[in-house]
Amino acid sequence: MIDKFKAKFVEESNDNVHDLEEALLLLEKDTGNKEIVERIFRAMHTLKGGGAMFGFNQLSEFTHHLETVFDLVRNNKLEITDDIISLTFESIDHIKHMLEVGDVDDEEELENQQSFIQRVQRVANLEGAVVPKTPVAKEEAVKDDGSKTYLIDIKPNEEILRNGTNPFYLLDDLHAMGTAKVVAYHEKVPVLSSFNPISNYCQWQVVLNTSESVNDIKDVFIFVEDECDIAINEIGAGNLLTSTELVNKIDEAARHQKPLVKDELAGLAVSAGDSETKKDGKKKVQLKEHKISSIRVNSSKIDELVNLVSELVTIQAQLNLFAENDGNPAVLALAENIQKLSRQLRDNAFSISLIPLQSELMRFQRLVRDLSKELQKDIDFVIEGGDIELDKNIIEHLTDPLLHIIRNAVDHGIELPDERISNGKSPKGTILFKAYYSGASVIVKVMDDGKGIDPEFIRNKAISKGLIDSSTELSRKEIFELVFLSGFSTKDEVTDVSGRGVGMDVVKKKIGEIRGEVSLDSEIGKGTTLTLELPMTLSIIDGLLVRVFNNQYVIPIANIEKIYAIDSVSFGKTFNHVVNIDNEQYPFIDLRETFETELVNKGTEQLILVKYEDRRVGLLVDQVIGEFQTVVKPMGRFLKKQENISGASIMGDGTIAMVIDTNRLIHNNATKKYRTKN
Amino acid sequence: MTSIISFLINGEVFAFDTLKVRNILEFDKVTWVPNTKKYLLGVINLHGNIIPIADLRMMMGTENAEIGQDTAIIVVSDDDKTDSLIGLVVDGVKEVFDLDEASLKESVINGNTGLVHTFTGSIFKNDEFIHIIDLSEVVQEIEK
Numbered sequence: 001m002i003d004k005f006k007a008k009f010v011e012e013s014n015d016n017v018h019d020l021e022e023a024l025l026l027l028e029k030d031t032g033n034k035e036i037v038e039r040i041f042r043a044m045h046t047l048k049g050g051g052a053m054f055g056f057n058q059l060s061e062f063t064h065h066l067e068t069v070f071d072l073v074r075n076n077k078l079e080i081t082d083d084i085i086s087l088t089f090e091s092i093d094h095i096k097h098m099l100e101v102g103d104v105d106d107e108e109e110l111e112n113q114q115s116f117i118q119r120v121q122r123v124a125n126l127e128g129a130v131v132p133k134t135p136v137a138k139e140e141a142v143k144d145d146g147s148k149t150y151l152i153d154i155k156p157n158e159e160i161l162r163n164g165t166n167p168f169y170l171l172d173d174l175h176a177m178g179t180a181k182v183v184a185y186h187e188k189v190p191v192l193s194s195f196n197p198i199s200n201y202c203q204w205q206v207v208l209n210t211s212e213s214v215n216d217i218k219d220v221f222i223f224v225e226d227e228c229d230i231a232i233n234e235i236g237a238g239n240l241l242t243s244t245e246l247v248n249k250i251d252e253a254a255r256h257q258k259p260l261v262k263d264e265l266a267g268l269a270v271s272a273g274d275s276e277t278k279k280d281g282k283k284k285v286q287l288k289e290h291k292i293s294s295i296r297v298n299s300s301k302i303d304e305l306v307n308l309v310s311e312l313v314t315i316q317a318q319l320n321l322f323a324e325n326d327g328n329p330a331v332l333a334l335a336e337n338i339q340k341l342s343r344q345l346r347d348n349a350f351s352i353s354l355i356p357l358q359s360e361l362m363r364f365q366r367l368v369r370d371l372s373k374e375l376q377k378d379i380d381f382v383i384e385g386g387d388i389e390l391d392k393n394i395i396e397h398l399t400d401p402l403l404h405i406i407r408n409a410v411d412h413g414i415e416l417p418d419e420r421i422s423n424g425k426s427p428k429g430t431i432l433f434k435a436y437y438s439g440a441s442v443i444v445k446v447m448d449d450g451k452g453i454d455p456e457f458i459r460n461k462a463i464s465k466g467l468i469d470s471s472t473e474l475s476r477k478e479i480f481e482l483v484f485l486s487g488f489s490t491k492d493e494v495t496d497v498s499g500r501g502v503g504m505d506v507v508k509k510k511i512g513e514i515r516g517e518v519s520l521d522s523e524i525g526k527g528t529t530l531t532l533e534l535p536m537t538l539s540i541i542d543g544l545l546v547r548v549f550n551n552q553y554v555i556p557i558a559n560i561e562k563i564y565a566i567d568s569v570s571f572g573k574t575f576n577h578v579v580n581i582d583n584e585q586y587p588f589i590d591l592r593e594t595f596e597t598e599l600v601n602k603g604t605e606q607l608i609l610v611k612y613e614d615r616r617v618g619l620l621v622d623q624v625i626g627e628f629q630t631v632v633k634p635m636g637r638f639l640k641k642q643e644n645i646s647g648a649s650i651m652g653d654g655t656i657a658m659v660i661d662t663n664r665l666i667h668n669n670a671t672k673k674y675r676t677k678n
Numbered sequence: 679m680t681s682i683i684s685f686l687i688n689g690e691v692f693a694f695d696t697l698k699v700r701n702i703l704e705f706d707k708v709t710w711v712p713n714t715k716k717y718l719l720g721v722i723n724l725h726g727n728i729i730p731i732a733d734l735r736m737m738m739g740t741e742n743a744e745i746g747q748d749t750a751i752i753v754v755s756d757d758d759k760t761d762s763l764i765g766l767v768v769d770g771v772k773e774v775f776d777l778d779e780a781s782l783k784e785s786v787i788n789g790n791t792g793l794v795h796t797f798t799g800s801i802f803k804n805d806e807f808i809h810i811i812d813l814s815e816v817v818q819e820i821e822k
Contacts, residue, residue, distance in 0.1 A: 307726070310726065311725075311726035314726060550710070551709065551710060551712075594712070594713075595712030595713065596712060596713065597712065633726075633727065633728045634728070634761065635711075635721065635728055635730070636727075636728060636729065636730055636760075636761050636762065636763060636764070637759075637761045637762050637821065638718075638730045638732075638762075638764055638820050638821060639711060639714065639718075639721070639730050641714075642711060642712075642713055642714055644712070644713060645711065645712075647728075648709075648721060648728045650723050650726065650728075654723055655707075655709065655723075656709040656721055656722070656723055656728065658709070658711065658721075
């Protein structure tokens with residue numbers, strides 16, 4: 001049970017850490033923004049509180065020190081510096097680590113942690129010695145820092161001590177929330193002879209100034225609600241405890257054991273200063289909490305939902321088929337309605353599994369920031385189209401390649417500031433991350449304005465690595481394609497940051513796994529652009545249903561250029577596998593041959609021209625049946641080796657059509673031919 | 679005590695651990711998948727999942743295995759994941775019974791006809807030997 005709560009805490013804390021990182025990145029750009037500081041403080045506070053509650057004591061302790069720093073910032077006693085931000089980033093990484101491992105007792109680890117805490121403390125203490133940057137607020141002048149002052153009545157009943165509650169802890173908790181002044185009323189304490197040591201005779205009043213909400217104050221009393229009468233009344237905005245009049249009143253109440261009355265204090269608050277009423281608007285902004293507009297669902301549940309919907313779509317197609325054959329108008333109408341509903345349901349279910357790119361972008365921002373600091377480069381990371389949504393499975397596959405691409409841009413692309421200035425560029429480099437929809441695909445571009453890549457350099461390198469022959473003529477595009485070949489790494493020495501020999505070939509492979517394409521373009525002195533073309537979702541495609549021998553296959557429409565009847569084209573006579581269409585020659589693949597089936601030419605075959613990289617290749621099939629939207633299902637672990645087929649679709653009548661991966665098919669075919677030639 | 683399911687291949691009785699078995703189906707239309715091993719007959723649609731079908735008879739060395747009235751598909755999974763489901767074609771399913779592990783004898787294998795060589799063991803029941811197949815070897819062979 002506890003483990004479950006712990007897991008939940010870790011999950012939520014990761015969100016908090018995420019929020020913290022995001023806020024910190026914002027703060028870096030706008031160091032004076034108190035709202036962001038507030039947000040950071042809040043996230044840390046939650047981490048601290050939760051950590052202690054769920055047994056992450058070290059985390060809690062560590063966060064406490066960090067929180068202290070931001071408390072100083074919040075109270076204008078400390079100014080945000082680059083050092084603080086860097087330290088906080090490091091701390092966040094440490095927090096992540098602690099969330100992962102929990103409390104540790106490994107000595108080395110503890111020592112590490114201790115030295116970290118000391119660094120954090122140093123920042124806090126250092127500033128304690130420095131004269132506060134803003135003058136101390138004068139008496140009577142109520143400072144508007146978004147806080148409020150409350151009068152809290154605590155009247156525990158006599159039995160409270162029997163439950164092991166120590167009311168002083170409650171007071172301590174209140175003190176921890178801000179500044180508080182406590183008045184104890186002890187009139188009811190009887191003479192010693194009738195004094196029962198396990199009964200409580202006291203009650204308290206607390207004037208508390210805090211920026212926490214009323215609910216947070218209530219939380220302090222959450223375990224003693226039944227044994228206590230608690231009244232929390234707001235007496236005014238700002239820290240009224242700086243008003244001497246109020247303090248005097250409190251002292252007086254203590255002396256005379258005469259309880260404070262809310263209205264009296266509230267009256268004081270009004271007279272204490274009229275400045276805060278003007279600032280009301282601003283205060284609201286600061287106290288605004290994030291509204292919950294989404295719920296957390298286990299991703300496997302979503303997968304299941306999408307699967308079920310896919311099945312429903314299949315069954316619905318069967319129903320349609322049946323209704324058409326049956327011819328009963330009532331059944332037809334029903335089938336049509338169900339079709340409409342299931343289509344909506346399908347769209348809905350698929351949109352649930354789409355998540356915005358934004359969720360991953362922060363990691364990239366962080367990466368650019370950390371790396372550029374390390375490499376002493378000055379880089380602006382600009383994001384466009386962070387709200388573009390992609391299937392979560394695609395995003396999962398996308399992170400690593402993108403990290404690699406961005407790392408490359410920072411390490412190899414952007415020059416050092418001096419070099420940039422001498423090249424007549426602004427010292428600050430820019431990496432633009434841009435995402436947009438294009439048809440059924442999403443295009444992601446990573447553009448840097450760095451030094452660019454010389455095509456000739458790539459060519460020579462490829463020759464020296466034996467990847468191409470020195471006599472090979474290559475187009476500009478083809479040259480840039482070389483970068484994606486395995487074993488190609490342009491930086492001569494291996495740096496810590498990127499270029500461990502594995503590089504763009506892995507990127508290409510990874511992107512290929514999610515049916516995406518990657519290409520590179522570059523101009524010397526101007527920069528490099530990497531373009532990824534990705535499908536929006538993996539599981540549903542528009543396909544052309546074709547027949548090869550006895551089987552049905554689906555070819556993704558996105559790859560198809562044109563369809564020709566066999567009698568409208570003429571086959572080259574000299575080479576076996578070239579076809580002439582409209583005075584152009586294209587290579588073609590006879591699918592019956594590739595699939596090793598019976599090959600009977602009836603003269604009714606059709607040729608489908610598909611795109612392959614920037615070429616066109618024909619696929620010869622027995623028959624084109626029509627266009628279908630289909631749900632692609634995986635073929636399972638045992639058929640992974642079958643590369644020509646990327647999945648299978650269940651047709652309306654329950655039969656199976658295999659989805660052809662044209663890119664792989666053509667690629668495999670080309671390499672096979674190449675091999676046989678040798 | 680494990681329970682096992684026995685089935686026929688070319689007149690001999692073999693068995694699997696029932697815990698690995700997900701479904702038993704009649705042999706129906708199988709959609710052939712190009713460019714695969716000969717004993718992989720293709721795929722079927724089982725409750726919306728695509729399941730590959732391997733002819734266990736061919737794997738065990740039977741040539742020209744025919745499809746008859748009793749021919750059945752035993753759908754198994756070695757790690758309980760949908761991704762690893764595979765249907766194995768046998769000549770007929772016999773019965774499910776509890777295995778008394780004490781009666782388990784070492785299987786005597788002579789020759790090397792098929793692709794499956796290791797057995798968990800054999801038992802003698804109702805005048806016939808039942809050989810218990812080690813599913814992991816079958817799975818490994820298919821995955822190769």
